[in-house]
Structure formats: structure tokens, C-alpha cells
Amino acid sequence: MTTTDIIFLDIPAVLPVPFSPNTWKVRLALNYKKLTYVTRWVETTDIASVCTSLGIPPTSTLPDGTPKYTLPALIDNTTSPPALLSDSTPIIEYLERTYRDPDSSRALCVPASRALHALFEYHVAHSITAQLLPVMVMHMHDKKTPRDRVHFRKRTEAAFGKKLEDIELRGKEREEQWKKIEGAFDLLARLMKAGGTTGELFTGSNLSLADCILGGLLLAFRYISPDEAWIKVSAWNDGKWMRCMAVLEEWTAVV
Known part of the structure; x- marks a missing residue:
């Protein structure tokens, strides 16, 4: 994979590291699987507009019926068309299916x-x-x-x-x-x-x-x-x- 095959959308902070528990959850999985990826930093203010422009699906619906967009999100350009994912657990389940380790004991979440x-x-x-x-x-x-x-x-x-x-x-x-x-x-x-x-x-x-x-x-x-x-x-x-x-x-x- 090249460095642009997987793009991971995370939220920046005033710190040199992110602090969202949900984005950290996916970052841990990406690093554990030793996948090559790049981070695209998206401020919370811009999440809805960025996700909409990229075709990333919403994670839920607001009380007024409008789509709710949150991070983390992930774009996997190794597939055709690219896989566009949102919400931490579905992203990890996708990574598990797509980049399964030959050693089953290292699985993050076996179906059972x-x-x-x-x-x-x-x-x-x-x-x-x-x-x-x-x-x-x-x-x-x-x-x-x-x-x-x-x-x-x-x-x-x-x-x-x-x-x-x-x-x-x-x-x-x-x-x-x-x-x-x-x-x-x-x-x-x-x-x-x-x-x-x-x-x-x-x-x-x-x-x-x-x-x-x-x-x-x-x-x-x-x-x-x-x-x-x-x-x-x-x-x-x-x-x-x-x-x-x-x-x-x-x-x-x-x-």
C-alpha cells in the first residue's frame, strides 16, 4: 500500500496529539494491524461539510431528522470504488474483515x-x-x-x-x-x-x-x-x- 491508500479522519487539538476516545479507538486498531495510513485533521466545526463533500455516510440522525456526522471516519482507496466508513466500531470491524491477520489469535473481534x-x-x-x-x-x-x-x-x-x-x-x-x-x-x-x-x-x-x-x-x-x-x-x-x-x-x- 502507498501512504495515501488509507486516509483516517481525526480531530485536532491544541495538544500535539488527539484526545477523542473514539478516534483513538480506531487509531489503536490501525497501528495494531500495522497498516499504512495518513491522518487528515478535521476540526469538529467542519466535520459535516467535509464528510458530505467526501461522500462519507452520517453516523446517526439528529432529532430534527437531519444527518449527524461524527469522526472517526476512514477512506480505503485500495477498493474500487473506495470504501467510505464512519463510526468507530464499524470501521474496526471493516479493518478486521479486510485486513485479517493469518494468526487468528491476533483477531480484534472474531464474529463469535x-x-x-x-x-x-x-x-x-x-x-x-x-x-x-x-x-x-x-x-x-x-x-x-x-x-x-x-x-x-x-x-x-x-x-x-x-x-x-x-x-x-x-x-x-x-x-x-x-x-x-x-x-x-x-x-x-x-x-x-x-x-x-x-x-x-x-x-x-x-x-x-x-x-x-x-x-x-x-x-x-x-x-x-x-x-x-x-x-x-x-x-x-x-x-x-x-x-x-x-x-x-x-x-x-x-x-
């Missing part, structure tokens, strides 16, 4: 595991990701590009009917919210222990879709909120998530 992975995604989405805005909204805002800060503030304040600064919890309420999130991580650690997993990844030494999902979230913690979220998470469960991050480092290159 999809139901379990769907349950895992549901747990992470509802018990962790959905709980983060009240404790990370200002961290998220500050890491965005100047244009995207305006876009993020406008749509988030419209959704919640209050200023970003008032969405952020403080004091005891903030600590209670972090305790709720810690409980969701406790459950993951207990399940991994009960399953007899050796090593820090869900299926042993090789990456899985579950590891990509959780890894994207851990990377987001580290880059969005290194002075609060990552300090907390890295200390939970006897440092398990810090050790998990150390294993994931092999697949975190940004190209």
Missing part, C-alpha cells in the same frame, strides 16, 4: 465475540463515558482548537440550557461523580479477574476490540485531564489501568 463486545461497549458508554461531562467539560473545552471551542460551547450550552462553567460539578458533588465512575472501573477489573485473564489486556497479550474501546478512553483521560482524571484513574484498582496504558503504548503512534 460480537455480542460480548456489544455488551462491553454498552457498559463503557453508559457507566463511564456518559458520566464524564460533569467532571471534564472544561478540560475538554480547553484542549480544543479555538474554532472548536466556540462550536463546543454553543452546542453543549444549547443542549443543557446552561453555561459550560455551570455544567461542571464542584466540591462534594464532583467527588461523588468520580466515585460513580470508579465503580464502573471496579466492575471491569472484577470481571477481568473472574475471567482468568493474564496480563493487562482483556484477552491476554493481544489487542481486542474491548481493549481499543477502553484504551481510547484511557488515552482521553491522560490527554484531556492529566492533572485530575488521569491521576485518579491511574491509581484505581492497584494501578491496573496505568499498567494497561503501558502495554497500549506500542500502538499509540500518531502519523
